[in-house]
Amino acid sequence: MSRTATSSARAPRADARRNRDHILDAAEQYFSKHGVGGSLDAIAKQAGVGAGTLYRHFPNREALLAALLAARDEALMSRRDELRTKAANAADALDGWLEALTEWAGAFDGLPDPLRAAAATSTSPLAVTCEGFITTTEEFLHAAQRDGSARKEIRARDLFLVALATSWVRGAALADGTSAAALAGITRNGWELNSSHTRGVSATPAD
Amino acid sequence: MSRTATSSARAPRADARRNRDHILDAAEQYFSKHGVGGSLDAIAKQAGVGAGTLYRHFPNREALLAALLAARDEALMSRRDELRTKAANAADALDGWLEALTEWAGAFDGLPDPLRAAAATSTSPLAVTCEGFITTTEEFLHAAQRDGSARKEIRARDLFLVALATSWVRGAALADGTSAAALAGITRNGWELNSSHTRGVSATPAD
């Protein structure tokens, strides 16, 4: 009302911005090492701020997570653009996008859980992010369905959930890493039409 | 050493057995209502025992869960036998088994998480149960692979994890229940050879 009409509130104070950044840095480290379940008070301490300061900036774990992921959104967006222009065909584009999503959801240990919850509630800071990515999934899926490489009955939201689920399974610290590829293969065969992908494990070739 | 050579320890005392049952009953109720994350102390209180008693019988949440699931194992076993004898073919048998597994893993809200952890660690009371079911999955899978209805590169452990993951996704209280069927369809197409299942959502028939 007084100065800038564009933003309703005035600019944040310098120390607030500084502390916010410190918290974000500490959280990035802490979640990377201990998973998304790590202690928030510990993060505050590591960031050199009081618990109150942390909770004022991020009212709950989800908000903190959302802010952390916002920094990674850009990478996922550019991956999307890359797939849009460089993919050989619609099926590979969709496959690549789902793989990127899966990797994104695996940024921190335990991340798929809050993401799944967010995808269901839609009243969470993470929900916005999820919805955006579901829309992108829809774009790739529709393209693949139009050119006949993806089954018609598949829905974007379900594929998004499958990507989260894949990430969730991978989080189980499997002794052998082949499960990651195996799941991707099962998923691709799940939505693809008229093809038989044998990712990761090389099947008997042309038996 | 003194009486029965078959069991190393003597029979449990009457009050111990009674309390154990009370705890199990309370846990069944409590986990059903609040999910597997419910407070153990609250369960002890509801069972009318002290916290110490609960932890003596079940040293941790997993042990309690394992005891609770043991009661359900029987149902799953009989489902297995039914599928062995009554299924029209190997593919339907495997599909039915995976659906049964998925349902089993959805007995309580949040159950897939400890199950996944158990499947990875093998040092948990739940791990034994999981391994047994993976073996059964293997049996159905091999049969389907032998008669050419399942892809050769699929592994039983991965399918087991897919069943858990499906249950995990379903736990997200999806507004529309169609996701459950959609995921089952994607999974089936994922492992099946030469077929196009359109479960749940009826696709354009013979377009």
Add this chain to the structure above:
DNA sequence: CGACTATACGGAGACACTCTCCGTTTTGTC
């Protein structure tokens, strides 16, 4: 520069949960 106010800070503390320890009680046996 010095005063004034909105903004932000910090950490003590209320509350919840897990799990252990040990003095007390109960059970089964002789």
Add this chain to the structure above:
DNA sequence: GACAAAACGGAGAGTGTCTCCGTATAGTCG
């Protein structure tokens, strides 16, 4: 009925979440 083994219960230590409010500081204005 007495005795030892087995089991009980709940207080309390440790850890974590989140709030509240007295205190400190940044930014502004004369």
